[in-house]
Amino acid sequence: MMLEKPAPVLEIRDLSVxxxxxxxxxxxxxxxxxxxxxxxxxxVVGESGCGKSTLIRAILGILPKRGRATHGSIMLGERNLLGxxxxxxxxxxxxxxxxxxxxxxxxxxxxxxxxxxxxxxTVRTPGDSKATRETKKAHVISLLKAVQLPDAEHALxxxxxxxxxGQRQRLxxxxxxxxxxxxxxxxxxxxALDVTTQLQxxxxxxxxxxxxxxSMIFVTHDFGVVAQLCxxxxxxxAGQTVExxxxxxxxxxxxxxxxxxxxACHPERAAELAGIPxxxxxxxxxxxxxxxxxxxxxxxPACSAGQPPRVAxxxxxxxxxxxxxxxxxx
Amino acid sequence: xxxxxxxxLEIEDLVTEFGGAKxxxxxxxxxxxxxxxxxxxxxPxxxxxLVGESGCGKTTIAKTALGLVxxxxxxxxxxxxxxxxxxPKDARRARATVQYxxxxxxxxxxPWWSIGHALDETLRIHGVSDKGERTTRIDEMxxxxxxxxxxxxxxxxxxxxxxxxxxGLARILVLRPRIVILDEPTSGLDLSVQAxxxxxxxxxxxxxxxxxLFVSHDLSVVxxxxxxxxxxxxxxxxxxxxxxxxxxxxxxxxTRALLAAAPRLEPGSLNDTPALPGDPPSPTNLVSGCTFRPxxxxxxxxxxxxxxxxxxxxxxxxxxxxxxxxxxADTPA
Numbered sequence: 001m002m003l004e005k006p007a008p009v010l011e012i013r014d015l016s017v018x019x020x021x022x023x024x025x026x027x028x029x030x031x032x033x034x035x036x037x038x039x040x041x042x043x044v045v046g047e048s049g050c051g052k053s054t055l056i057r058a059i060l061g062i063l064p065k066r067g068r069a070t071h072g073s074i075m076l077g078e079r080n081l082l083g084x085x086x087x088x089x090x091x092x093x094x095x096x097x098x099x100x101x102x103x104x105x106x107x108x109x110x111x112x113x114x115x116x117x118x119x120x121x122t123v124r125t126p127g128d129s130k131a132t133r134e135t136k137k138a139h140v141i142s143l144l145k146a147v148q149l150p151d152a153e154h155a156l157x158x159x160x161x162x163x164x165x166g167q168r169q170r171l172x173x174x175x176x177x178x179x180x181x182x183x184x185x186x187x188x189x190x191x192a193l194d195v196t197t198q199l200q201x202x203x204x205x206x207x208x209x210x211x212x213x214x215s216m217i218f219v220t221h222d223f224g225v226v227a228q229l230c231x232x233x234x235x236x237x238a239g240q241t242v243e244x245x246x247x248x249x250x251x252x253x254x255x256x257x258x259x260x261x262x263x264a265c266h267p268e269r270a271a272e273l274a275g276i277p278x279x280x281x282x283x284x285x286x287x288x289x290x291x292x293x294x295x296x297x298x299x300x301p302a303c304s305a306g307q308p309p310r311v312a313x314x315x316x317x318x319x320x321x322x323x324x325x326x327x328x329x330x
Numbered sequence: 331x332x333x334x335x336x337x338x339l340e341i342e343d344l345v346t347e348f349g350g351a352k353x354x355x356x357x358x359x360x361x362x363x364x365x366x367x368x369x370x371x372x373x374p375x376x377x378x379x380l381v382g383e384s385g386c387g388k389t390t391i392a393k394t395a396l397g398l399v400x401x402x403x404x405x406x407x408x409x410x411x412x413x414x415x416x417x418p419k420d421a422r423r424a425r426a427t428v429q430y431x432x433x434x435x436x437x438x439x440x441p442w443w444s445i446g447h448a449l450d451e452t453l454r455i456h457g458v459s460d461k462g463e464r465t466t467r468i469d470e471m472x473x474x475x476x477x478x479x480x481x482x483x484x485x486x487x488x489x490x491x492x493x494x495x496x497x498g499l500a501r502i503l504v505l506r507p508r509i510v511i512l513d514e515p516t517s518g519l520d521l522s523v524q525a526x527x528x529x530x531x532x533x534x535x536x537x538x539x540x541x542x543l544f545v546s547h548d549l550s551v552v553x554x555x556x557x558x559x560x561x562x563x564x565x566x567x568x569x570x571x572x573x574x575x576x577x578x579x580x581x582x583x584x585t586r587a588l589l590a591a592a593p594r595l596e597p598g599s600l601n602d603t604p605a606l607p608g609d610p611p612s613p614t615n616l617v618s619g620c621t622f623r624p625x626x627x628x629x630x631x632x633x634x635x636x637x638x639x640x641x642x643x644x645x646x647x648x649x650x651x652x653x654x655x656x657x658x659a660d661t662p663a
Contacts, residue, residue, distance in 0.1 A: 047520035047521065047522060048520055164609040166609055167609070194383035194384055194547065194610075195383070195547070195549070195588065195591045195592050195593070196383065196587060196588060196591045196605065196606045197383075197609065198591065198593075199590075199591040199600075199603060199605045199606075200605040200606070202600060203600060203603075203605050206600055206601075221520065221521070222593055223521075223593075223595055224550070224592070224593020224594055224595060225593045227593060227594065227595050227596055227597045227598075228593050228594075228597075228598075228600045229600060247597045247598075248597045248598070251595055251597060261522070262521055262522060263595070265521045265522045265524065265525035266521060266525075266550070266595060267524075267525075267528070267548075267550040267551050267553065267554040267555075268550050268553075268554075268594065268595050269595065270525055270554070272529065273525045273526070273528040273529035273532060273554075274525060274526065274529055275492075275522045275523060275524075275525040275526030275527075275529065276522040276525075279490060
């Protein structure tokens with residue numbers, strides 16, 4: 001499938017994650033896969049509880065308590081991040097090779113400390129572990145200018161409440177860029193913002209990705225944002241990655257029944273407002289095989305026999321559904 | 331009852347202010363004019379969308395219409411009868427036919443009370459004393475919102491987000507209101523659940539002949555649900571008219587920017603859409619004239635002179651901008 005294409009900068013292969021709960025093991029990721037191509041923005045989209053945040057948290061090794069990866073690999077170049085000890089992960093990966101932009105700019109900053117104190121503490125200047133406070137400060141101010149924060153020179157002396165929601169999100173983007181990572185993971189960074197502010201932030205992220213050659217995974221529940229920002233997209237349902245491909249193709253002609261039904265729920269598309277019958281299954285007792293099969297109008301016995309393999313009916317546009325098994329080989 | 335074309339609810343030049351009270355041992359708070367001279371009409375059976383970004387005053391209009399917040403000035407007529415200028419308690423009584431569905435019905439339901447108990451209390455407070463009648467009405471309404479009457483014995487935590495919304499709707503509709511204010515009825519819901527809830531809202535409107543004031547920041551939802559829409563910016567309506575017309579031919583520069591910024595299912599629009607610069611200013615410190623002018627690409631000196639009035643730009647379609655003719659309808663925002 002990617003014979004003539006460049007290798008992905010980050011690839012998740014068949015990742016399963018289980019969390020121990022009082023009621024038993026919950027398998028919150030089930031053979032999930034994702035490939036991030038260099039210089040691209042890859043959307044991860046799905047409804048709440050589908051495991052999209054877990055997927056990117058697994059990359060950073062910050063799974064929930066009692067959670068562990070039971071299967072699969074996360075390849076950053078030649079290295080499998082799942083095998084790395086915690087201190088190596090902290091030294092080489094988190095905030096170093098991979099930057100993270102959190103969801104809520106209102107919660108990610110401590111209200112009682114100045115922004116400067118918080119940013120300088122987290123910033124590790126690339127290539128200079130013994131940098132002085134002054135060079136660090138200059139570095140941070142240059143980042144704040146890169147994220148187009150107004151009055152960047154004086155921003156470090158101010159407190160988080162003195163910034164608007166959009167400006168706080170810019171501060172956090174600056175923090176994610178601090179050690180010049182090649183990969184940025186963004187977990188719904190614009191969900192708390194109004195649409196006009198959201199557009200500013202999406203344009204900023206797009207510009208930064210181009211200027212700095214970043215590759216980005218962008219988690220969202222909003223197909224509209226995926227359409228605006230992303231090049232490629234992965235659709236998730238109940239811990240499984242059901243479909244992935246170029247945004248234009250997935251939005252125009254989705255293969256998986258779940259993607260089709262979900263897009264048909266969008267107010268722009270819905271012929272009648274009906275929703276998808278049934279509810280998302282509990283990860284404690286997931287259905288066998290394709291987890292969508294109890295709600296799927298095209299379900300057949302083969303659907304519960306096992307999770308269908310990933311096939312690509314079109315180049316780069318892959319799906320895990322028995323309906324498409326004969327259309328192309330993986 | 332008034333004729334078919336007469337407005338059911340008519341709001342004229344409504345102003346609502348917050349603050350101004352002297353805090354204990356402190357300076358008086360600054361006055362925030364949350365709603366600044368808003369006029370709108372709700373015709374029977376109509377759904378009017380109230381759209382704008384956070385802090386634009388859309389929820390305050392809803393609460394003033396309900397009588398929960400007292401208006402500073404302006405007139406409100408319900409069925410042709412003036413209901414403004416009353417003390418909050420009397421105002422609420424005079425407006426009993428207007429009801430409000432909370433943004434998050436999950437938070438508005440008492441976790442210790444079963445659904446049936448909560449619905450029963452609603453009816454008791456509103457003077458339905460016959461137990462049998464209350465039960466019949468509750469069962470009937472639960473069915474109407476698509477829930478089985480056995481839900482009466484369930485507790486809020488046992489319900490999904492979509493079911494909680496349905497209970498929120500049922501709780502208001504047992505009172506048989508004529509005007510229902512829906513405050514962000516789908517915020518926080520997943521797409522598939524949102525579609526179901528919107529379907530129920532639509533069906534109830536047909537079935538009970540309801541009139542909706544639909545407060546939302548989600549433009550695709552409003553486009554789908556409402557025949558008329560009012561776009562708000564900092565306490566003022568900047569554009570109002572038929573939804574189809576406004577979405578096809580937005581006139582006010584803010585409406586254009588807002589519609590352009592809204593995510594749509596068409597890929598790759600990001601580069602062609604200019605972003606509005608800056609943030610909405612604080613409502614305590616507004617500029618003179620048009621409050622949108624610091625962010626407006628078309629701002630001119632005359633925009634600072636006076637607050638632009640709403641002017642007719644089409645059939646039932648008006649916009650509050652003094653430069654509409656100069657900026658033309660085709661120029662992108």
